[in-house]
Amino acid sequence: MQKILVWDWPVRLGHWLMVGGFALAWLTGDSESLRLVHVAAGTTVIAVAAFRLLWGFAGTRHARFAAFVRGPAAVRRYLTSLLRLEPETHVGHNPAGGWAILALLGLALLTGLAGWATYEEIGGHWLEELHEGLAATMLTVVIVHVAGVVSGSLAHGENLVRAMFTGRKEGAPEQAIPSARPLAALLLLVWVAAAGWWMLN
Amino acid sequence: MKTLTALALLLVAAAGHAETPQAITRQYADAAPAGFVPAARRGEALFRQNFAINDKMPSCTACHTDHPKNPGRHAVTGKTIRPLAVVANGERFSDPAKVEKWFGRNCREVVGRACTPGEKADFVAYMNEVR
Numbered sequence: 001m002q003k004i005l006v007w008d009w010p011v012r013l014g015h016w017l018m019v020g021g022f023a024l025a026w027l028t029g030d031s032e033s034l035r036l037v038h039v040a041a042g043t044t045v046i047a048v049a050a051f052r053l054l055w056g057f058a059g060t061r062h063a064r065f066a067a068f069v070r071g072p073a074a075v076r077r078y079l080t081s082l083l084r085l086e087p088e089t090h091v092g093h094n095p096a097g098g099w100a101i102l103a104l105l106g107l108a109l110l111t112g113l114a115g116w117a118t119y120e121e122i123g124g125h126w127l128e129e130l131h132e133g134l135a136a137t138m139l140t141v142v143i144v145h146v147a148g149v150v151s152g153s154l155a156h157g158e159n160l161v162r163a164m165f166t167g168r169k170e171g172a173p174e175q176a177i178p179s180a181r182p183l184a185a186l187l188l189l190v191w192v193a194a195a196g197w198w199m200l201n
Numbered sequence: 202m203k204t205l206t207a208l209a210l211l212l213v214a215a216a217g218h219a220e221t222p223q224a225i226t227r228q229y230a231d232a233a234p235a236g237f238v239p240a241a242r243r244g245e246a247l248f249r250q251n252f253a254i255n256d257k258m259p260s261c262t263a264c265h266t267d268h269p270k271n272p273g274r275h276a277v278t279g280k281t282i283r284p285l286a287v288v289a290n291g292e293r294f295s296d297p298a299k300v301e302k303w304f305g306r307n308c309r310e311v312v313g314r315a316c317t318p319g320e321k322a323d324f325v326a327y328m329n330e331v332r
Contacts, residue, residue, distance in 0.1 A: 030305075030306050030310075031310060032258060032275070032276075032307070032310055033255055033276075033277055035275070035277050036277055036278060125296075
């Protein structure tokens with residue numbers, strides 16, 4: 001086992017853009033003077049989630065949904081192994097992490113769309129309530145996800161937060177991805193900026 | 202017919218307590234110190250007061266214009282805000298939870314602190330009575 005490249009640039013950049021966008025959107029949610037900051041942050045969240053959905057089919061090996069989305073039995077097995085402090089090894093996302101990703105992507109899109117509809121005054125007061133309920137649900141899943149990352153890091157003896165920065169994890173050389181796909185990450189940046197520009201104009 | 206009436210009442214109840222502005226004024230007045238009597242005049246003064254806490258939104262009128270009967274304009278986004286005055290917008294001050302939520306947000310940001318129950322009672326009274 002050695003350090004190999006597992007997460008490509010779009011996965012890492014998208015992850016941290018999502019973190020920043022959601023945190024900023026959460027913090028500015030109640031403010032009218034920061035309304036445009038909130039809208040820009042929310043637009044970042046939607047744009048990143050939409051990109052990640054496509055990247056789940058067109059991305060590198062460990063970024064693809066087919067590589068990490070598993071059924072409930074696999075999730076139960078992984079969580080049991082984690083509780084026994086003998087966690088199953090997954091070079092990419094573990095099955096529980098895979099569910100967190102799906103939940104967070106779905107909630108990011110739904111929360112963002114409900115917020116967008118509220119901002120454009122499509123629908124009514126109920127959309128505003130829905131937007132807030134979805135955001136609170138998303139924060140809950142974020143907390144569960146972070147708890148999972150911390151416990152997984154401790155159980156595996158591998159810093160998974162650092163891996164989301166460097167892209168490198170413990171694994172066999174044949175499981176490494178050949179390229180970090182920097183151009184696709186640039187495309188992600190342009191896409192997020194374009195979405196923000198379009199929303200604010 | 203009876204069934205329809207019952208159903209209609211049930212729907213109104215399920216839609217989250219629909220209340221009259223008077224009832225909401227009374228609820229806030231009840232939470233104020235004993236002997237408090239709501240006054241639209243004080244509500245108007247609050248509406249017009251320049252708190253100067255927030256550069257973009259120094260007063261309620263920054264977004265809601267000089268008269269609550271007018272549609273407002275969001276000082277940051279430029280989006281239209283429906284009138285605050287009940288006479289111009291019958292939906293205003295009919296949902297206690299919504300009223301409390303927006304007092305919470307806007308008082309903190311424009312007044313710079315939470316509004317007191319008495320101030321809220323005065324404000325709702327003004328918006329209900331202004332013609």
